[in-house]
Amino acid sequence: MIDTSAASLIDRRFFLRQFSAGAIGLIGVSSHRSFALAADESRLFVHSKAPMNAEPTPPDLVRSWVTPVDSFFIRSHGNTPQVDADSFRLSVEGLVETPLTLSLAELGKFPQPEIVATLTCAGNRRSEHSRIKPVKGVQWREGAIGNAKWRGASLSDVLKKAGLRESAKHVWFEGLDTVEDGGKTFAFGGSIPLEKVFQAKDNSPGSVLLATSMNDQPLTADHGFPVRMVVPGYIGARSVKWLNKIVVSDRPSPNHFVADVYKLVDQGTLLEVAENAPIYRMPLNSAICTPTAGTTLQPGRIEVLGYALPPGVPGVTISLVEVSSDRGQTWVKAKLTANALEYCWQLWSAEIATTFATKELIVRATDSRGEVQPETVRWNAKGYLFNAWHHVPVN
Numbered sequence: 001m002i003d004t005s006a007a008s009l010i011d012r013r014f015f016l017r018q019f020s021a022g023a024i025g026l027i028g029v030s031s032h033r034s035f036a037l038a039a040d041e042s043r044l045f046v047h048s049k050a051p052m053n054a055e056p057t058p059p060d061l062v063r064s065w066v067t068p069v070d071s072f073f074i075r076s077h078g079n080t081p082q083v084d085a086d087s088f089r090l091s092v093e094g095l096v097e098t099p100l101t102l103s104l105a106e107l108g109k110f111p112q113p114e115i116v117a118t119l120t121c122a123g124n125r126r127s128e129h130s131r132i133k134p135v136k137g138v139q140w141r142e143g144a145i146g147n148a149k150w151r152g153a154s155l156s157d158v159l160k161k162a163g164l165r166e167s168a169k170h171v172w173f174e175g176l177d178t179v180e181d182g183g184k185t186f187a188f189g190g191s192i193p194l195e196k197v198f199q200a201k202d203n204s205p206g207s208v209l210l211a212t213s214m215n216d217q218p219l220t221a222d223h224g225f226p227v228r229m230v231v232p233g234y235i236g237a238r239s240v241k242w243l244n245k246i247v248v249s250d251r252p253s254p255n256h257f258v259a260d261v262y263k264l265v266d267q268g269t270l271l272e273v274a275e276n277a278p279i280y281r282m283p284l285n286s287a288i289c290t291p292t293a294g295t296t297l298q299p300g301r302i303e304v305l306g307y308a309l310p311p312g313v314p315g316v317t318i319s320l321v322e323v324s325s326d327r328g329q330t331w332v333k334a335k336l337t338a339n340a341l342e343y344c345w346q347l348w349s350a351e352i353a354t355t356f357a358t359k360e361l362i363v364r365a366t367d368s369r370g371e372v373q374p375e376t377v378r379w380n381a382k383g384y385l386f387n388a389w390h391h392v393p394v395n
């Protein structure tokens with residue numbers, strides 16, 4: 001048994017040390033006072049309360065393959081709407097034969113497949129980008145990821161019911177929250193190519209869902225009650241919460257969060273933003289969750305635990321996870337402790353020999369196409385998609 005209370009206490013101290021020593025000097029980083037554990041999200045480390053941004057401690061994260069809701073990261077850009085389930089209506093419009101207005105009861109009449117899928121924020125591990133050069137935004141460690149059981153109507157069924165027009169190529173999603181940016185307020189929106197909706201066979205693990213349940217419970221307000229999108233394999237930003245409107249179009253959504261925000265750019269100039277396409281897929285990744293940075297190890301053998309994320313491509317799973325305790329000269333093959341699935345994280349464990357000379361642990365993952373996680377990544381102005389080998393300094 002892991003003593004979770006002790007583990008989270010130790011880890012909380014690490015968070016405080018790391019954030020107070022390093023990140024406080026960064027522009028735009030939440031102020032010190034927000035780094036407290038909220039009473040109602042006691043397992044999460046709260047980066048900011050309004051908007052709510054919180055992540056579990058690394059040891060907590062890998063306690064189970066399905067992440068309990070109270071250990072699941074929360075990433076919100078604006079307010080947390082309190083939606084009345086009875087009067088709620090979802091509209092489906094745009095390039096469809098028959099626009100729809102669906103109540104929750106009507107949504108419930110569609111087949112209700114259940115999938116397990118990992119949701120990851122594009123900004124997961126942003127704090128590591130910031131160590132290269134400071135990046136604005138929530139300084140996520142490796143906890144902006146979680147694996148949940150989702151149930152709801154599949155988007156393909158809903159779109160088939162509405163009937164697609166021939167020119168349909170993208171599907172836009174809009175939430176009920178309001179977000180402020182640059183003096184303007186607007187709804188949070190996302191968008192995915194129509195091919196993504198029909199890529200996975202109906203009701204298979206890659207299905208794009210209008211989820212109403214998470215781990216067999218109705219969604220909580222933080223996670224998008226009453227309905228959210230779940231887009232397996234894509235950055236979390238495409239899984240729009242508090243879903244209110246679906247628009248079928250011939251182009252990607254003009255919403256700020258598709259047109260401007262989630263892009264890989266060096267400086268973030270208007271021209272660069274215009275020249276680059278929106279990010280959709282999460283890349284291959286992995287992280288060490290136990291031991292945590294700064295842990296004092298005795299010479300001997302230790303168990304190292306963590307996760308690896310496949311690249312969200314049909315048929316591609318994690319095939320190898322390796323850990324090094326000698327700066328990458330030799331690697332120990334980790335034991336993969338879950339089924340190899342395309343849209344779920346792979347948990348792993350490795351037994352590592354440590355000596356007084358052990359200064360850090362490193363992990364890297366390889367997928368079933370033979371692609372290896374990169375040793376380093378290119379810094380980008382918004383701090384997205386950090387997926388370099390994960391280094392954990394130890395004493």
Ligand SMILES: Nc1nc2c(c(=O)[nH]1)N[C@H]1C(S)=C(S)[C@@H](COP(=O)(O)O)O[C@H]1N2
Nearest residue numbers: 073074075076077121175188236237240241
């Ligand atoms: N309406 C709305 N949907 C949203 C967001 C948001 O701020 N508003 N944040 C997105 C981002 S960036 C991520 S990573 C995921 C996080 O989902 P979670 O809070 O359930 O973990 O929700 C996405 N959906």
Ligand SMILES: [Mo]
Nearest residue numbers: 121122236237
């Ligand atoms: Mo995100």
